[in-house]
Amino acid sequence: SAVISQKPSRDICQRGTSLTIQCQVDSQVTMMFWYRQQPGQSLTLIATANQGSEATYESGFVIDKFPISRPNLTFSTLTVSNMSPEDSSIYLCSVDRDNRQRGTEAFFGQGTRLTVV
Amino acid sequence: AQSVSQHNHHVILSEAASLELGCNYSYGGTVNLFWYVQYPGQHLQLLLKYFSGDPLVKGIKGFEAEFIKSKFSFNLRKPSVQWSDTAEYFCAVNARTGGFKTIFGAGTRLFVKA
Numbered sequence: 187s188a189v190i191s192q193k194p195s196r197d198i199c200q201r202g203t204s205l206t207i208q209c210q211v212d213s214q215v216t217m218m219f220w221y222r223q224q225p226g227q228s229l230t231l232i233a234t235a236n237q238g239s240e241a242t243y244e245s246g247f248v249i250d251k252f253p254i255s256r257p258n259l260t261f262s263t264l265t266v267s268n269m270s271p272e273d274s275s276i277y278l279c280s281v282d283r284d285n286r287q288r289g290t291e292a293f294f295g296q297g298t299r300l301t302v303v
Numbered sequence: 304a305q306s307v308s309q310h311n312h313h314v315i316l317s318e319a320a321s322l323e324l325g326c327n328y329s330y331g332g333t334v335n336l337f338w339y340v341q342y343p344g345q346h347l348q349l350l351l352k353y354f355s356g357d358p359l360v361k362g363i364k365g366f367e368a369e370f371i372k373s374k375f376s377f378n379l380r381k382p383s384v385q386w387s388d389t390a391e392y393f394c395a396v397n398a399r400t401g402g403f404k405t406i407f408g409a410g411t412r413l414f415v416k417a
Contacts, residue, residue, distance in 0.1 A: 229347075
């Protein structure tokens with residue numbers, strides 16, 4: 187398993203501002219993933235962050251809105267920029283084992299509950 | 304594009320009833336399959352997973368799932384549900400062809416009447 191720590195656990199932000207969410211993993215991993223879970227909905231993948239390269243964004247998500255950093259193999263940040271109430275969601279960091287042959291189940295952080303007012 | 308479909312969005316059962324939640328995926332090739340559960344106000348927990356071998360997988364809390372490759376399905380079952388099984392259940396898939404991104408279904412909200 188993997189232990190994933192996310193900060194902050196929750197925040198209330200004013201529209202138009204930005205929030206950076208941090209994700210720390212207790213072991214080195216190649217791939218880190220950022221998800222969003224909007225109220226009452228499933229998890230939607232925002233992007234995949236690999237160390238040493240730019241993040242790969244899913245359809246509907248862009249770097250200007252959700253810039254991601256991945257400075258090393260145990261840490262990543264997701265910024266939610268120029269926030270609007272529609273960005274109110276739980277944001278989750280997830281990691282996979284460093285096993286390109288098989289992968290493994292996704293391990294999740296506790297999530298960051300963001301409310302934009 | 305890779306996708307995961309869950310057939311039931313809402314299910315209401317009485318205690319002791321049997322449960323089956325449908326899940327189909329659209330990947331080709333080798334897949335890893337999962338069921339996650341999210342209890343009210345809590346975070347995602349892994350119920351069970353399939354990587355290879357016996358297609359009938361047993362998980363926690365009496366849940367099991369069967370991988371049927373020919374049907375691209377991974378249905379979740381429990382012979383007798385309890386009130387405490389009230390939760391949302393998510394089917395998820397990842398695959399090498401998808402870069403091992405885990406893609407989730409829309410979820411099934413289960414309510415068990417006491």
